[in-house]
Amino acid sequence: MTAPIPSTLTIHEFSDDLAHHFHDINAEWINAMFKLEDTDREVLQHPRRNIIDKGGVILFVEAQGLGIVGTCALQKSADNGYELTKMGVRESARGLKVGEFLLAAVLERAAALQASPLYLLSNAKCEAAIHLYEKLGFRHDAEIMATYGARYQRCDVAMRYSW
Secondary structure, eight states: OOOOOOSOEEEEEOOGGGHHHHHHHHHHHHHHHSOOOHHHHHHHHOHHHHTGGGTOEEEEEEETTTEEEEEEEEEEEETTEEEEEEEEEOGGGTTSSHHHHHHHHHHHHHHHTTOSSEEEEEOTTOHHHHHHHHHTTEEEOHHHHHHHGGGOTTOOEEEEEOO
């Protein structure tokens, strides 16, 4: 049985009372496809310290009737560079366009921050996510891979947003 399509999707800013959703949503998809790495654990267990307090952003999507179903972060990496990271949607909400809604909101925030570069690191197994990233303007980038790709053992895709 599929979840009903919510009539309203709402973006929420990070707050400490939402931090467990950041952890749980991301741990769910990472554990389903890969294994949590030390860098994942550190960021997921301490999102305020590792993202918010360092100038980053974490957004959440609430679907009416389903609660918090998605999250994504902009993690400041250097000067004005940001990594789009830890984007996940609960399995129960997949197919509702939550990811596209969330990614569009994150890109708006990145533009407001004048993020440059804006990049992401992924894995070829994440085909649906990579397709979404390409659809909304990310392009594969060897320089991003060379500069940041070693951060995760599972990383074999690096993309940069084309402003």
